[in-house]
Amino acid sequence: MMQRPQKRSLTLKGHRTSVSLEDAFWDAFRDIAQSRNRAVNDLAAEIDAMRGTDCGLASAIRLFVLEQSRHS
Numbered sequence: 001m002m003q004r005p006q007k008r009s010l011t012l013k014g015h016r017t018s019v020s021l022e023d024a025f026w027d028a029f030r031d032i033a034q035s036r037n038r039a040v041n042d043l044a045a046e047i048d049a050m051r052g053t054d055c056g057l058a059s060a061i062r063l064f065v066l067e068q069s070r071h072s
Contacts, residue, residue, distance in 0.1 A: 005058070012045045019044075019058040028065045 005020035021029070033043045044061065051060035 010044045011041050012048050017057070019061060021058055021061060025062050025065050028069070029061055032065065032068050 003022050003024075005022050006026070007018050007020050008026060009016060009018050011017075029043070030040055033040045036043070044057070047060050047064050048057055051057065055063070
């Protein structure tokens with residue numbers, strides 16, 4: 001079942017930005033943040049800082065969620 005990504009707003013370093021993520025990735029990302037007692041914006045900022053310039057933020061979040069699911 002394919003779903004179109006939904007645009008979500010985040011605040012990174014005081015600046016508003018948006019990412020387009022499918023509900024399943026967004027829900028998993030929120031769950032990961034909650035399990036770490038972190039705000040979604042803080043975790044997204046950490047991923048943003050580590051991603052480099054070759055990868056968009058939405059892709060970096062998807063890869064992060066995938067990596068976390070492999071370790072659980």
